[in-house]
Amino acid sequence: MIGTQIRPAGPYDEERIRRFLAGLSLHTQTLRFFSGIPSPKAGLIRTLLAVDGRRDAIVAEHEGEIIGHAMSYRGGVADVEIAIVVTDAWQGRGLGRRLIGALLARALSRGATTVGMDVLGDNRRVLRIIRRMWPDATMKVSSGSVEVTAMIQSAGVFAEQGSVGPPLTS
Known part of the structure; x- marks a missing residue:
């Protein structure tokens, strides 16, 4: 994945996030957002880029374009809830795992020990x-989605950390 960079997201990414979301297939949009998003609204874009004491967001970038997005939110059932999406052309290349590793390294450095996520069934x-x-993850089916809770360090998440580089700082 030469030329691919994982970095913190920010308000300067608004237009690139808009293009990224608009370029996702309906199938990929539905898997990530549980519905299609034909025209990404400003509120959604601001939410995806929000970084504060409870929220974090990172992007994967290649040749100036965003090809992946990951975000976390502190609170809920687990210490941190995460959501990741990778553009269709980059799926299946390990980018999602790299985004998860980078995002969870950041969450771990802030004291999180458990991770949660909702995945469409x-x-x-x-x-x-x-x-x-996370072979020991707890998975609970609820209304067509799977609620996952796991221990952050029990995962092989950080096995690929060498390919991500040092943890990102905000």
Whole structure:
């Protein structure tokens, strides 16, 4: 993944995030947002870029364009809830795992020990990845989605940290 950079997101990414979201297939939009988003609204874009004491957001960038997005929110059932999406052309190349590793390294440095996520039940690829990364994860099916809770350090999350580089700072 030469030329791919994972870095903190910020308000300067608004237009690139808008293009990124608009470029996702309906299938990928639905797997991430549980519905299609034909025209990304300003509120959604601001939410995806929000970074404060409770929220964090990072992006993967290649040749100046965003190709992946990951965000976390402190609170809820687990210490940190996460959500990741990778553009269709970059899926299956390990970028999602790199985003998870970078995001959870940041959460761990802020004291988080458990991670949670909601995954659409039809998202078999991500559920398989979760099972490999967190074999002891708790999975609960609820209204067509799977609520996942796991220990951050029990995962093989940081096995690929060498490819991510040092933890990002905000």
